[in-house]
Amino acid sequence: MLNKLLIEEQTKSRSRHSNDNAQAECKNGAIVRKHLGYSHIPQRFATLVNTFCHEHLNPYVNFHRPCLFAETITDTKGRQRKRYPYKLMMTPYEKLKSLPKPEQYLKIGITFKDLNAQAKALSDNEAAQRMTDAPAKLFKTIFNRSKKAA
16 A cells, blocks of 8 residues: 555654654653643643643653663674663753763753752652642643633
């Protein structure tokens, strides 16, 4: 059928393929959907959701949620395999700091001193508790406004 439609190959989201959107889809499935769910959120609540992401979700993910980072191992046949050793488990912020010359990746006006203060403002447990409470409050607000509008 693909040949009949002059389509050379079927593509799917895959890692290490820049024309695919695997990284965004992986984050949507593992992080965003976990906290926001799959149901439709009307556009009039976009400001509330954006505020939630800016104040709660992004700081939690960047400073407090550990991630496994891959280590690429090439075998004798030249095949590359990804391994996720425990020693490479860290937050995205810790990963950024571990890179060579990490200052080059910061936006102008942002320093590691400021980021360190933000990272240490809450413990991991406090940040996790805020991430448990914040979506409940957000959806309660959305649900109450939706009932009033109808």
